[in-house]
Amino acid sequence: MTTERLFSLRNRWFVLSVGSTISVAVVAALIGFVWLPSVQTDAQFTGIWNAICSAAGVPQKWLSSTPVTSRVKTSDVVLTPSTLVNGDALSIGRGATLALRCTMCHGPQGLSQANSPNLAGQYAAVIYKQLRDFQSGARTNPVMAPMVTALSDQDMRDLAAYYAYLPRVTGYHPASRPVPDIVAVGSPMRNIAPCASCHGAADRTIGAPWLEGEPAIYIRAQLQAFASGDRHNDTSEQMRNVVRQMTPAEIDAAAQYYASQRP
Amino acid sequence: MLNNRRLVLAHFWFAFATFGVALLLGAWQMYVRSPLHAWLRQPELYYRSVTAHGSVMGYVFPTLIAMGFGYAITELSLGQALRGRRWAWAGWWLIVVGSLMAMVTVALGKASVLYTFYPPMIGSPFYYLGVVLVVVGSWIWVALMSINLRVWKRANPGKPVPLPMFANVAGSYLWGWTAVGAALEILFQILPVALGLKSTIDSGLARVFFSWTLHAIVYFWLMPAYIAYYTLVPRAVGGRLYSDGMARISFILFLVVAMPIGIHHLFADPQVGSGFKFLQSVFTALVSVPTLLTVFTICASVEIAGRLRGGRGAFGWLRVLPWHEPMMLAVAFSFVMLGFGGAGGLINMSYQLDSTIHNTQWITGHFHLIFGGAIVIMYFAIAYELWPQLTGRALTSVRLMKWQLWLWFVGMIVTTFPWHYAGILGMPRRMAYFDFSNPALAPEAITVTMSAVGGLILVLSAVLFFMVLVRGHRGAAVTPAQFEFATAVHPPATLPVALNSFGLWIALMVGLTVVNYGYPIAQLLVLKETSVPAVWMGGQR
Numbered sequence: 001m002t003t004e005r006l007f008s009l010r011n012r013w014f015v016l017s018v019g020s021t022i023s024v025a026v027v028a029a030l031i032g033f034v035w036l037p038s039v040q041t042d043a044q045f046t047g048i049w050n051a052i053c054s055a056a057g058v059p060q061k062w063l064s065s066t067p068v069t070s071r072v073k074t075s076d077v078v079l080t081p082s083t084l085v086n087g088d089a090l091s092i093g094r095g096a097t098l099a100l101r102c103t104m105c106h107g108p109q110g111l112s113q114a115n116s117p118n119l120a121g122q123y124a125a126v127i128y129k130q131l132r133d134f135q136s137g138a139r140t141n142p143v144m145a146p147m148v149t150a151l152s153d154q155d156m157r158d159l160a161a162y163y164a165y166l167p168r169v170t171g172y173h174p175a176s177r178p179v180p181d182i183v184a185v186g187s188p189m190r191n192i193a194p195c196a197s198c199h200g201a202a203d204r205t206i207g208a209p210w211l212e213g214e215p216a217i218y219i220r221a222q223l224q225a226f227a228s229g230d231r232h233n234d235t236s237e238q239m240r241n242v243v244r245q246m247t248p249a250e251i252d253a254a255a256q257y258y259a260s261q262r263p
Numbered sequence: 264m265l266n267n268r269r270l271v272l273a274h275f276w277f278a279f280a281t282f283g284v285a286l287l288l289g290a291w292q293m294y295v296r297s298p299l300h301a302w303l304r305q306p307e308l309y310y311r312s313v314t315a316h317g318s319v320m321g322y323v324f325p326t327l328i329a330m331g332f333g334y335a336i337t338e339l340s341l342g343q344a345l346r347g348r349r350w351a352w353a354g355w356w357l358i359v360v361g362s363l364m365a366m367v368t369v370a371l372g373k374a375s376v377l378y379t380f381y382p383p384m385i386g387s388p389f390y391y392l393g394v395v396l397v398v399v400g401s402w403i404w405v406a407l408m409s410i411n412l413r414v415w416k417r418a419n420p421g422k423p424v425p426l427p428m429f430a431n432v433a434g435s436y437l438w439g440w441t442a443v444g445a446a447l448e449i450l451f452q453i454l455p456v457a458l459g460l461k462s463t464i465d466s467g468l469a470r471v472f473f474s475w476t477l478h479a480i481v482y483f484w485l486m487p488a489y490i491a492y493y494t495l496v497p498r499a500v501g502g503r504l505y506s507d508g509m510a511r512i513s514f515i516l517f518l519v520v521a522m523p524i525g526i527h528h529l530f531a532d533p534q535v536g537s538g539f540k541f542l543q544s545v546f547t548a549l550v551s552v553p554t555l556l557t558v559f560t561i562c563a564s565v566e567i568a569g570r571l572r573g574g575r576g577a578f579g580w581l582r583v584l585p586w587h588e589p590m591m592l593a594v595a596f597s598f599v600m601l602g603f604g605g606a607g608g609l610i611n612m613s614y615q616l617d618s619t620i621h622n623t624q625w626i627t628g629h630f631h632l633i634f635g636g637a638i639v640i641m642y643f644a645i646a647y648e649l650w651p652q653l654t655g656r657a658l659t660s661v662r663l664m665k666w667q668l669w670l671w672f673v674g675m676i677v678t679t680f681p682w683h684y685a686g687i688l689g690m691p692r693r694m695a696y697f698d699f700s701n702p703a704l705a706p707e708a709i710t711v712t713m714s715a716v717g718g719l720i721l722v723l724s725a726v727l728f729f730m731v732l733v734r735g736h737r738g739a740a741v742t743p744a745q746f747e748f749a750t751a752v753h754p755p756a757t758l759p760v761a762l763n764s765f766g767l768w769i770a771l772m773v774g775l776t777v778v779n780y781g782y783p784i785a786q787l788l789v790l791k792e793t794s795v796p797a798v799w800m801g802g803q804r
Contacts, residue, residue, distance in 0.1 A: 004760045006767050013761030021519070021771055024545065025778055032541030056782060057536025059790065080462035081799050184304045189698045194306065202307040203375075203801065 075138040075233040077129045079207045084124035087161025095162025098155055101147065110166045115215040121168030121263060126209040128160035130233075138233035168263040170213075177260055180253040182246065190245040195254055198238075207235060216259035223251045265746070266344050267334060268653050270351055274331025275646060275653070277359060278324050279732070285319035286725050288312045293678070293718035295695075297711040302696040309695035310375040315366055317378030320634075322397050323362045325484040328642050329438070330354065330404040332487045333431045335649055337408065339746050340425040340494075341415045347407045354403035361396025364389055373801040377693065379473060380445075380453060382466040385797045388457040391449050398442050405439040408432050423758040426510055427494040427748050433514040434486030436765060437479060440772060441522050444475025456797045463794035467534030468787040474525035475780060482521035482550070484634055488641035489513070492561045492594065495648055497749035499590035502568025507751035509560045511762045516553035519771045520546050523779035530617045534793070535783050540614055543779055547612035554605060558598065565594070567752070589664040593644035596672035600636035604629060607683060625686025628679040635721075636675040640668060643728055652746050656738040660731045667731060670724035678717030681710035 006014055037051040044060050045051050054060060087095070099110075102119075106112050110120030119127060133139040134148045135156075151159075181187070183201075186194035198205040200212075211219060225231035226243040234240055243251070265271070292312050295303050303309055337345050345351065367389075368374045374386025412424065412432050424432075452469040455461045493510045497503055504510065526543040529535050569580025585591050607629045610616045620626065650658050658664070690697070690707050699708040761767055787793055 006760045006764065011761070013759055014767060017519075017761070017767065017771065021775065024549065025542070025775070028542045028545035029538070032545075033538040036541060037538070052538070055536050055538025055541075057534070057539070057786060078796075080796075082459055082462075179304065181302075185302045185306065185696065187698070188694070188696065189701045189704070197306070202305060206799065 072229075072232050073137045075129065075133050075235060076136060077132045077207075079125050079129060081206060083206070084128055084157060084160055084164070087124060087157075087165060091158045091161040092165045093162075094155075095158035095160070095165075098151075098159050099162050102159075105143065109169065110163050111169055112215065112218075115217045117209075117214050117218055118169075118263070119163040120166035122163055122209055124157075124160040124164035125207060126160075127163050128156055129207055131156040131159060133233040139231060168213075170262045177257060180250070180257050182250040182254050183257055186242075187245070187250075192242050192245050195258075199258075205238075210263065211258040212261035213263040214258060216255040219255035219258055220251060223255065227251075264342060264344075265335060265338050265652050267338065267348060267351070268655075270345075270348065270355070271331045271335045271649070272653050273355055274327045274334070275649075277355070277362075278327035278331065279646070279729070281319045281327075281362060282324045283725055283729065285316045285324065286722060288316040289320075290715075290718035290722045292316065293711075293715040296697065297715040298699050298708045299712060299715060306695035307372060307375060310377065310693075311369055311372055313693065314375050314377050315369045318365055318369065318394065319362070321378045321480065322394055323358065325487075325634075325638070325642075326397065326401045326438075327355075327358060328645070329434060329483065329487050330358075330401060332490070332645055332649075333404060333408055333435060335652075336427045336431045336490070337411045339652075340427040340431075340748055341411065343411075343415060343418070345407070346411050346414055350403050351407055354400040354407075357396045357400030357403070361393040361400060363393070364396065365391075365393025368393065371801075375800050379477065380448065380469070382448075382453060382456075382464045382469040383795050383797045384800055385453065385456050385464070386800045388454060391453055391457055395446070395449055398446060401442070402439060405435040408435040421757070423755045424763055425748070426504075426507055426751075427490055429511060429763070430486065430490045430493065430514045432765065433518045433768075434483060434490070436769060437486070437518050437521060437772075438483040440769075440776075441476050441479035441483060444472045444477075444525070447475075448472035462797055464797045465787065465794045467532065467793055468784070470529060470532060471526070471535060471780070471783055471787060474528045475522070475776075476525070477528050478525040478547075479522040481630070481634065482517050484638050486517075487645060488597065488638045489517075489557060491641045491645050491648075492557060492597075494748040495645070496561060496590060496594045497564040497568065498747060499588060499648070499749075500565055500568040500585055500594075502564050502566075502571060502749075504749045504751040505560050505563035505567065507753070507755050508758075508762060509556055510751075511758075513553040513556045513560070515762070515768050516556075517550070518765070518768045519775065520549045522772055523775040524550065524612075526779070526783070527612050527614075527617070530614060531621045534787060537614075539779065539783050544612055544614045546775070546779065548609075551605065551609065554601070558601070561594070561598075564749070587661070587665075589647055589661065589668060590644050592665060592668045593640050596668060597637045597640050597644075600632050600640070600672070600675060603680075604633035604637055608633065620686050622692055623686035624682050624690045624692055627692050628682030628686060631682070632675065632679040636672075636679065640671055640675075643668065643671065646728075646732065650732065650735045651741070651743040654736055654738075655740055655743060656735055657741045657743075658731065658735045659738055660734050663727055663731050663734075667724050667727035670720055670727065674717050674720030674724055676717070677720060678714045681713040681717075685710040685714075 005011060009015060033052045033055040034048060037045050037055045038048070040054075044062065045054055105114050105116040106119050111118050130139060131148055131151065134141065134144045135151065148156075182192070183195045186192040186197070194202060195211075196202040198208040200210050222231060223243050223246070226234065226239045227246070229240065232240065246254075292309060294300055295309065334345055334351060365374075368387045369390060374390030376384045376386045376390070380391075408431060412428060415428070416424070448469045452464055452472065456464050493504060497505075524543045524547040526535055526540055527547045530540055565584065566580050569584050572580075572583045572585070574580025574583040607625070610620065611626065611629060647658060647664055685707050688707050688710075690704075697704055697707065697711070699705060
């Protein structure tokens with residue numbers, strides 16, 4: 001049985017291994033936390049303590065001026081996967097009553113005959129977000145604006161629950177057409193993600209509507225509004241960044257394709 | 264003496280079965296994103312496939328090989344029956360159930376988040392729970408290795424632990440500690456979001472936790488290969504291990520410095536201070552030391568074999584080596600790939616050089632060359648060595664084995680060299696398709712085609728590999744010769760405690776983790792407003 005003590009300053013393995021580990025760490029730390037940051041000339045690095053803090057990643061205030069706030073109103077709605085997933089019967093009933101005022105454009109069954117979007121079966125979170133954005137002014141529309149001013153938050157939740165509850169109506173859709181490239185694969189070199197990666201088929205992003213069967217005129221108009229910046233309630237400019245890169249032909253192809261699909 | 268053949272075989276067969284499926288997925292990925300195939304109209308399928316390929320090749324396959332090999336080493340090198348056989352089976356079942364659970368979830372398109380999880384992307388909780396089961400199953404193995412060593416030590420006080428077991432336990436401790444990072448990430452960051460309890464995630468902190476696992480996991484994959492270098496190769500080629508002490512020091516160095524260096528995967532991440540990036544860059548450089556020691560020791564051991572066979576002069580010993588032996592071929596191929604892959608790795612770990620290739624195809628080329636090449640080819644060799652012991656039947660398809668190893672080597676070089684080059688050209692990773700018609704990308708097209716051809720060669724090699732193993736089960740029954748590990752030129756009679764135990768090295772490993780990770784983790788835990796909205800994958804369609 002060996003009596004050699006390992007954790008002892010008399011054990012050369014202990015002294016050598018611990019000593020060399022500590023020396024490597026100290027030398028590397030001196031270079032990484034003192035020497036290299038000191039080469040920087042920014043004010044945040046002046047002095048040894050600042051250098052160490054900067055290298056350690058302590059948050060520092062770099063910008064001395066106050067940031068300019070945008071005059072463009074953007075959406076402040078937060079959506080999660082659990083937002084409005086299960087509307088209860090009471091909410092749907094209230095929504096049905098409230099929806100009577102929407103029938104002029106969106107149809108009595110949530111199916112538009114005026115090139116307004118069909119709402120029957122649309123995701124509740126989508127409808128709720130758009131209503132909130134119309135109310136806050138993040139999305140502007142001369143027809144919708146006066147309709148939403150008086151709605152309470154619960155009213156908007158009820159409307160969303162009601163329209164989500166209505167069945168998607170398949171209707172008449174002529175012969176299927178091939179999926180255009182812009183929908184299926186986008187255009188990687190222009191930083192255009194495929195429509196299908198957020199609007200269904202490939203994957204879905206919370207807050208993105210399904211588009212099948214929506215009027216082509218409506219889809220096209222919205223894409224053009226995103227491209228020009230007239231519509232700006234998309235989260236993190238996701239739609240604006242994509243559509244600005246799209247050609248008019250691609251916008252048309254996407255609109256025609258989605259309009260021709262069964263919801 | 265191998266009592267638990269079924270246990271080891273179950274580990275190896277499930278490992279190789281999953282490997283076969285994941286390899287096919289990998290080859291399919293190489294093909295569909297190459298100019299040989301039109302753009303995938305359902306790019307999500309590509310990410311499903313990448314997730315399945317990575318999860319199997321990263322979590323399931325090497326873990327099972329390390330475990331099965333570890334159980335075999337315990338019995339063969341200690342000469343005692345494995346303690347905790349039922350626990351070992353429980354670990355195996357956990358891994359089987361966990362892998363199937365994770366893979367079914369991925370196949371359904373519910374968790375296309377890639378095997379590195381990539382928060383804020385969030386998939387189905389079943390995927391993460393499957394991975395957790397795999398890790399828990401492997402932790403049973405870690406505990407069993409430690410217990411079996413303790414039992415042996417109690418029966419043999421003061422004697423040197425046999426090198427294979429020493430290395431095996433070093434690998435298990437490394438894994439035990441390194442898996443903690445991913446476990447923390449899954450349990451405290453990802454699962455609460457995946458289960459719908461939270462809608463935001465601190466993806467910076469989650470990535471720091473994952474980096475804790477991400478680099479040392481590679482060294483855990485490497486361990487069986489290194490154990491084979493030291494304890495199988497010298498005997499198989501007819502030589503002796505040049506230095507037992509050097510071998511122990513290499514494994515100890517892996518244990519101490521392989522883990523607290525993962526932040527070099529986050530060089531481009533803003534949430535970690537540059538000082539810690541530099542510090543870990545330095546420690547990453549240190550990991551090349553045990554590999555260089557290994558290359559030296561194994562070359563010296565093989566040279567002994569060459570000299571014993573009558574080789575003369577500076578290079579004459581190379582010619583007379585037993586090149587007809589599969590193990591000789593395997594180690595030579597492995598070293599060549601380790602050399603190129605390691606040289607590439609030195610670029611990745613350099614804080615400045617990394618910026619030129621960060622997140623490009625260079626990285627995928629690098630880790631396929633190291634893991635898929637240098638390491639997996641040794642897994643094949645380990646299987647060839649152990650199969651007669653496990654089946655009680657001789658492996659007679661030596662020609663097939665040599666073809667298999669050659670094809671794997673050539674296939675891996677053809678796959679990864681153009682891949683590296685594409686990375687230097689700036690081609691990003693994780694893309695389902697590329698617009699090769701764009702003049703800026705056109706020069707990259709040929710490299711992707713070449714890699715796809717390499718992938719096909721690898722599939723051919725795997726077919727041969729399975730043929731060899733299956734033929735092995737059908738061969739004539741023989742009584743396999745007593746299994747022996749390589750002996751050292753000077754077998755140790757006694758060893759300093761430091762080279763015969765792990766206490767000091769585990770203390771250093773944990774201490775270095777605290778130094779290198781303590782502040783970045785504590786800071787991110789304390790800072791407010793570091794969470795971002797989660798992005799759920801495979802949601803409502």
